[in-house]
Amino acid sequence: MSEQDPVKLMKQQVGKAAADRVKSGSIVGLGTGSTTAYTLQYLGERLQSGELKDIKGVPTSFQSSVLAKQYGIPLVTLDEIDHMDIAIDGADEVDPNKNLIKGGGAAHTREKIVDSLADQLIVVVDSSKLVDKLGSTFLLPVEVIPLAITPVMNKIEKLGGKPTLRMGVKKAGPVITDQGNMVIDVKFDSIDNPAELEKTLNNIPGVLENGLFVGVADVILVGEIKDGKPLIREIS
Numbered sequence: 001m002s003e004q005d006p007v008k009l010m011k012q013q014v015g016k017a018a019a020d021r022v023k024s025g026s027i028v029g030l031g032t033g034s035t036t037a038y039t040l041q042y043l044g045e046r047l048q049s050g051e052l053k054d055i056k057g058v059p060t061s062f063q064s065s066v067l068a069k070q071y072g073i074p075l076v077t078l079d080e081i082d083h084m085d086i087a088i089d090g091a092d093e094v095d096p097n098k099n100l101i102k103g104g105g106a107a108h109t110r111e112k113i114v115d116s117l118a119d120q121l122i123v124v125v126d127s128s129k130l131v132d133k134l135g136s137t138f139l140l141p142v143e144v145i146p147l148a149i150t151p152v153m154n155k156i157e158k159l160g161g162k163p164t165l166r167m168g169v170k171k172a173g174p175v176i177t178d179q180g181n182m183v184i185d186v187k188f189d190s191i192d193n194p195a196e197l198e199k200t201l202n203n204i205p206g207v208l209e210n211g212l213f214v215g216v217a218d219v220i221l222v223g224e225i226k227d228g229k230p231l232i233r234e235i236s
C-alpha cells in the first residue's frame with residue numbers, strides 16, 4: 001500500500017485522534033488490528049515527547065503487547081488493576097446503534113474482556129466499516145475450543161448460519177487464536193437481533209466467545225475523506 005492509500009490515511013488519522021484523547025495517568029485498553037496499531041504508535045510518540053506521562057496499557061492480543069513494547073508503552077495485566085479509564089479498539093462493522101462485529105484478527109475474545117471493563121470504549125474505524133445492519137459485509141467470527149468444532153458448526157447450521165473454519169495465511173491448517181482455539185466465520189442472512197444472537201451463540205457448548213459487541217462502545221470515531229482531505233467524525 002502506498003502512503004497515499006485513502007483507507008490507510010483514514011486509519012492513521014482516526015488512530016491518532018483516539019490517541020490524543022488519552023490523558024496522563026490513565027490505564028488504557030490497547031485494541032488489536034491495523035487501525036489501533038496507529039493509536040499505539042501515537043501513544044508511544046506522545047510518551048516519548050513527554051506530553052503524555054504515566055500511562056499503563058492492557059493489551060488485547062499478542063499483537064498489541066508486541067506493539068506496546070515496541071513503542072515503549074508500559075503494560076499491566078487485569079490482575080494488577082482495579083479499574084480501566086479508557087479502551088481504544090477497532091471494529092469490522094459498526095451499526096447505527098454503535099453495536100459492532102469484531103474478530104477479523106481473531107482477537108475478539110480478549111478484546112471483549114478488556115473493552116467491556118473500560119469506563120469508556122472508543123472505537124476507531126474508517127468509513128467503510130459503517131453498515132445499516134450487522135453481518136451485511138462481514139462474516140461473524142466465533143472462537144471455538146478445537147474438540148468442539150464439528151458439533152458447534154452443526155448447531156450453527158441449525159440456527160440458520162453458514163459456518164466456515166478460518167484457515168491460516170502462510171500457515172497450513174486453521175488459524176489458532178492467542179488462547180489456542182480455532183475460529184469459525186459465520187454468514188447469517190440477516191442479524192435482526194444482535195443482542196439475542198450474541199447470547200445464543202455463546203450458549204453453545206464449546207463456543208468461547210463470538211464477535212458481536214452489543215452496547216459496549218461509547219464513542220465511534222470515523223475516519224473519512226472529504227474533498228480529498230481526511231476528517232474525523234464522532235458518533236456518541
Ligand SMILES: O=C[C@H](O)[C@H](O)[C@H](O)COP(=O)(O)O
Nearest residue numbers: 033034035090103104105107
Ligand atoms: O480481531 C481483531 C479485531 O477485532 C480488530 O479490532 C478488527 O478486526 C478491526 O481491525 P482493523 O482495524 O485492522 O480493520
